[in-house]
Amino acid sequence: MLEVKHLTKSYQKDKPALTDISFSVEPGNFLAIIGPSGAGKTTILRSLNQLIKDDDGQILLDGSDIRSDNKSQLRKHRRQIGMVFQNYNLVERLTVIENVLHGRLGYKSTLAGMFGIYSEEEKKEALELLDKVGLKDFALQRCSELSGGQKQRVGIARSLIQHPKVILCDEPIASLDPASSHTVMHLLKQLTIEFNIICVANLHQINLAKKYADRIVGIRQGKLVFDEESSMLSEEILETLYDQSISKELE
Ligand SMILES: Nc1ncnc2c1ncn2[C@@H]1O[C@H](COP(=O)(O)OP(=O)(O)OP(=O)(O)O)[C@@H](O)[C@H]1O
Ligand SMILES: [Mg+2]
Structure with a gap:
């Protein structure tokens, strides 16, 4: 199980990129992180394998905190965390x-x-x-x-x-056409179940997040504003998240 607890990060003093982010994912589950540009999605993902050092909180992979790893423990943890890039x-x-x-x-x-x-x-x-x-x-x-x-x-x-126990995907379909996007999302979902791993993907394609992810976390200005099963994602929540009506995205 992957548990993120009270994750906090500022790149610059008094300008928090992440504030008190907590969520968890069980093996066999596909979690999508959505939110506007600059919300902090990549910062979360890069903290999860400690490519960037966050300031505070816990990142527990099967109960062991990645943030307190020494060099060899981190090497072991990084083997357990695969990356898929845009x-x-x-x-x-x-x-x-x-x-x-x-x-x-x-x-x-x-x-x-x-x-x-x-x-x-x-x-x-x-x-x-x-x-x-x-x-x-x-x-x-x-x-x-x-x-x-x-x-x-x-x-x-x-x-x-x-x-891996976890695969992290930072906008895995951002460079793909619609048909390939569906193929890749379908594969990610299917393999997550088959290998009983955890998949966490940052996505801008809300309709695909809703279709393929089991759970969706919504981030806005570095804060978690939504953490529910994907079927619960509504137009109202999207308006809060993105500050505008993007109901068409859900069609
Ligand atoms: N290396 C960095 N140095 C300083 N500030 C940074 C750095 N990386 C990100 N930020 C800032 O942190 C905030 C969150 O950025 P992040 O890249 O995590 O957003 P994002 O949600 O992934 O956005 P996008 O959807 O555009 O990829 C932004 O305000 C960004 O400007
Ligand atoms: Mg990003």
């Missing part, structure tokens, strides 16, 4: 399967990682994961030859080969 963060000139295998780097010595030494078992698992995201036939293709939607599916396979 811009995929793939090595374009490498093949699809090589990119998936990069998800194993957190488990390797620098040298083994540098020489790309992976076991047969790891390669087999990479192929199985590519099969799950519908890209088995693309394993030996260079990533530069893929569409955006396909690249994001490689990114998802790369995060899963880490054997």
Whole structure:
């Protein structure tokens, strides 16, 4: 279980980016974080794997506080937290399967990682994961030859080969067309259940958040203003969250 308690962060003095954010997610659940630009969504996500240091609060992964980790504990925790990026963060000139295998780097010595030494078992698992995201036939293709939607599916396979407890997705579909967006969201939901992991995604696409996420957290000016099952997201709440009527988004 992932529990965030009273998370607080200011980048500049007297300008809080996050104030007292608390929420929790159980394995097998997909949580979407929504809210206007600058609300603090990325700050939350980056705090969850300590890419940025927050100021106060607790981030408990199965009861253990990531914020009080020493270096080696943090390395272990980061292996348990996969990342999926808006811009995929793939090595374009490498093949699809090589990119998936990069998800194993957190488990390797620098040298083994540098020489790309992976076991047969790891390669087999990479192929199985590519099969799950519908890209088995693309394993030996260079990533530069893929569409955006396909690249994001490689990114998802790369995060899963880490054997994560949590995957964090910062706007995973912001660069995709509507059809690929649905494919990626559907996959995230399905794999979250299949692997019994926690998926937390920042999204601007409210209709897709409502369709695919189990739960939605709404952030406004660094404060949590909504934390409910996604079916509870109403027009009134969206108006409060975004300061305007965006009811069309829900259609
Ligand atoms: N490195 C930084 N230094 C100073 N201020 C920052 C930094 N990163 C973010 N902020 C500020 O913190 C606040 C929250 O930013 P954040 O990137 O978390 O928002 P967001 O909800 O992810 O927005 P978007 O939807 O545009 O991605 C904003 O006011 C932003 O200007
Ligand atoms: Mg952001």
